[in-house]
Amino acid sequence: MSSESAGDVVSSFIEKQLTTERATKASLETRGLAVITSAGTLTTLLLALSALVAQRPAYALPGGAWVPISVAATAFLLSAVVAVYSNAPMKSMTVAPAAFKEHLTDKYWGAPKSEAVRAVANSQLILLGAVQNQNKKKALILMAAIIGETIGVIAIGVTVIMLVTV
Structure with a gap:
């Protein structure tokens, strides 16, 4: 028989959940940085493509090709900005020292x-809720950045098809 009480089990569970949520937060922020990096790389690719096309003498961009190029540039810019926002500092999730002063x-x-x-489990449960809410916000922001980047990639693909089939 274990000498561990139900409270010990619940407290341990809450602590593990809080640790998991903090790891999720770090993972979301890392993915946000990856979106920033890839958006920058894809924007560089778009600029290189534009420069290559512009170097050809007497070359006129096929009608309407400026639309997907503009969409791609805008999508990459917005996805990078949104991804930066996903890494913006948020309120620190810690227990105020005064909360344990009476103890x-x-x-x-x-x-x-x-x-x-x-008392510790109660404080950790409050923190868990706050960290989960922050993670949900970060995940939604990151999803928006990834969708923007996907739109940009599709727009580049459309542009390349338009350029190749002329």
């Missing part, structure tokens, strides 16, 4: 371990 009084200092476990 340093004589009344609580000698209290059973279960009271401390409950």
